[in-house]
Amino acid sequence: MDIKNTTSPNFVGFKKIVGTPNQIARIRQDIPDKYLTLAVKKKPYKTALYLFSGKHFNKLIKVIKKNSNFFEIRHNVEKFMQEEPKKLSYEKAAKKLEKGKL
Numbered sequence: 001m002d003i004k005n006t007t008s009p010n011f012v013g014f015k016k017i018v019g020t021p022n023q024i025a026r027i028r029q030d031i032p033d034k035y036l037t038l039a040v041k042k043k044p045y046k047t048a049l050y051l052f053s054g055k056h057f058n059k060l061i062k063v064i065k066k067n068s069n070f071f072e073i074r075h076n077v078e079k080f081m082q083e084e085p086k087k088l089s090y091e092k093a094a095k096k097l098e099k100g101k102l
Contacts, residue, residue: 013054014052017049050085
């Protein structure tokens with residue numbers, strides 16, 4: 001019987017979850033530690049939670065090493081990553097997280 005190692009995450013990439021600050025705080029607690037999360041306040045009642053894993057996590061680290069101004073990177077993540085993240089609403093992200101498919 002062959003046993004394969006299936007420890008790779010269900011999602012490898014760059015995602016953005018948008019919601020209220022309270023929603024983002026709730027969902028952020030349930031996200032597994034294998035993902036890097038970065039919450040950015042966009043408007044008084046709107047926050048974006050960015051998720052990084054795999055090659056996108058490595059790319060973010062390279063961007064941080066190149067540019068010493070983390071504040072600028074944090075508030076312009078998409079510009080520095082030179083890529084659009086896959087966007088999810090809070091409701092869709094919560095459902096995927098319940099199923100373990102985030």
